[in-house]
Amino acid sequence: MTEKPLSRRQREMLRYRQEVLQAALQLFSARGYDRVSMRQIAEKAEFSVGTLYNLFKNKEDIYRAIIVEVADRFETAARGALQGSGNPLERIRAFIAACARVVEENSPAIRLYLSLTRGMAFHFKAGFDEEVQERDRRILQLLASVLEEGGRAGLLRYDLHPDHLALALDGLLGAFLLRCMEEGAGCRPEIYSAVVEEVFLKGALAVDPSKA
């Protein structure tokens, strides 16, 4: 894992890439991949089109880089929470909070990311796609294992399959976070994470289930 120190050139290039990604991200998340031209990205990033092609293989590669980056952050945050200290319940809570934080900090990128993982528009040549989905699957498995651990420890009472539970929580989170971003002005992830926690962990049933 020893990285050769980067030359000045290389460091510069990395910085440029970041600037391009910033610009592209804003445009993609505002207008959608297919409605953004390389020209527009170049203009927003204040580079020439040619330079874009020096920094990235092609348009799709820019998209890929954005997604991979946010997926990385997501995975890091999720792993940090789920593999951290504390009992399973605490780790689930940490996970929920971590997701909210990542969303808060990467709002537009997440929008793109979720549009990929959750259902939509992954209309790319297979392989890329799958890379991201694979990542997503690993997090889900991790989440499931923590839920299972919580079940064994008597902290959670569900008798649902942990995979399903994981999917439920993940889905709940994803949906909420998207909503959170859609509402333009009043984007307050902390509220939503509270709701998720409440709903997921406490259930909606009346105290006396026999009434149901």
Next chain:
Amino acid sequence: MTEKPLSRRQREMLRYRQEVLQAALQLFSARGYDRVSMRQIAEKAEFSVGTLYNLFKNKEDIYRAIIVEVADRFETAARGALQGSGNPLERIRAFIAACARVVEENSPAIRLYLSLTRGMAFHFKAGFDEEVQERDRRILQLLASVLEEGGRAGLLRYDLHPDHLALALDGLLGAFLLRCMEEGAGCRPEIYSAVVEEVFLKGALAVDPSKA
């Protein structure tokens, strides 16, 4: 509500429209709106391009027709459940089941629809967009009012704002249904709706909350 009987011509046209919508739906849901050309739709529907333009105003109009149709079905099913008979809890359960059913029956269309209502990159001239979102909002309000009613009736114990609860349930459903569709082969909505019900209504907490 008496409809004038349609001429043969008109009936034929309606059938043709349906065929085009079928073809377009498959293509859109497989490749995404911007990656599907009118030519491709024409070929899949076995019409000429010109005919497409006799049946629909333009490409966006085809999209719109698909979305509006499934949105109608969705709304009908949702209203049927939420405004049906039974106590609020039963109606919520009916709603969950109804959603699952609609998804089961309209799988690819729903994919498009959800990609619309839930967060995704939707880049059309406002107005259409808003029409669909407005519809979605109305369902959410209806759902919230049933939840609230359930709360007042002592059937649900949440002290969360009903709007947030509604969002949570809707999000949970949406996320699940998308997952359900993604998994290609093993698409079993009934499992997912069971999970949603369980998670949403029972909560994940251990029996003894004090342990948490």
Next chain:
Amino acid sequence: MTEKPLSRRQREMLRYRQEVLQAALQLFSARGYDRVSMRQIAEKAEFSVGTLYNLFKNKEDIYRAIIVEVADRFETAARGALQGSGNPLERIRAFIAACARVVEENSPAIRLYLSLTRGMAFHFKAGFDEEVQERDRRILQLLASVLEEGGRAGLLRYDLHPDHLALALDGLLGAFLLRCMEEGAGCRPEIYSAVVEEVFLKGALAVDPSKA
């Protein structure tokens, strides 16, 4: 020259043709040949597209019919004036007045006609074109011969070639009449024909105006 009496059918067809020509004329003169579709003509004329093709060979044929019709009226009026009674000077005056009258009565059609004969856009497969230009040429020759006659008779003093004179008068008229039509509201051909007469004839009059 004995015409077989027309059947009811044929008479009807002629009437239909006139209605189509009316509609087409208005559209062509307002928007230009290439900016008017057969559909639009059909709608304005309140026929179906198919009927248009029963009445005329194709779109160009409609145009042709319009032009030929107005060219006929023009030629008739011009010949009537130039070959009428009176001395050459009087016949020239009659010609000027006749042109003004034809314009007044056929304003939009003339616009099309002039756009053909005078410089503009005769972008049709040769042959048609030439038919109209030929007609125009014949009128010009007739005009030239009257002018020449006027010269020989000592009524006009120009020593210019009569062909040139004819061209000048014709151009003057055409330009004026176009102007006349352009000015929307205040379309008063009588003024313009007065101007033309004044300019052309005062210039062309024999030294002794009392002879006129």
Next chain:
Amino acid sequence: MTEKPLSRRQREMLRYRQEVLQAALQLFSARGYDRVSMRQIAEKAEFSVGTLYNLFKNKEDIYRAIIVEVADRFETAARGALQGSGNPLERIRAFIAACARVVEENSPAIRLYLSLTRGMAFHFKAGFDEEVQERDRRILQLLASVLEEGGRAGLLRYDLHPDHLALALDGLLGAFLLRCMEEGAGCRPEIYSAVVEEVFLKGALAVDPSKA
């Protein structure tokens, strides 16, 4: 009036634009705006279609550029003559000669220009149109003022309104120049300008021609 020196790139672009305008002009004047495709222009100019769109905003913009250019030349020549030295009569003569010269040098472009200003079929979004017509109107007013001055100076005897006179002269010129161009081979503007002068001025001369 100091112009920043153009970069080589910019000069090249200007040259390319000229080449495109050349090609487009020939095609437009031969076949008419709507009968010429961008592809044809590209082929004739030996550029790709894409390059056309780098040089011009769209097809109409090419047309506009052609027209504006010739309108500029026309206006310059006309003003030079009408505002030049000499008495009104001499300036009128200079104007007639200038028009003939401009036509001689810009024959196909003038054809397009005249098709615009003189009457026909101009179906563009207003504004452009009006810009050119406005220009034309200004020249006419200038011409009228010179004619009026000539009248006050006793050089011209007409009692027609100077505006009408201007229109007459302008129409005469326009019509002649168009003729001149139509006759393919024998395009000799000097003859026509002689005719115009003869017709217009003999008619308009003060009673005593010796004063001219």
Next chain:
DNA sequence: TATGAATGAGGCTTCATTCAT
């Protein structure tokens, strides 16, 4: 290395014309 002009395939849409009803 950085630029941005050049390329041309391909997208959406229109429309003259045909032909089954």
Next chain:
DNA sequence: TATGAATGAAGCCTCATTCAT
């Protein structure tokens, strides 16, 4: 005979990508 839906060629324009400078 009258209709108008069906056709598909052709038009305008965009844009990812390349490459000479």
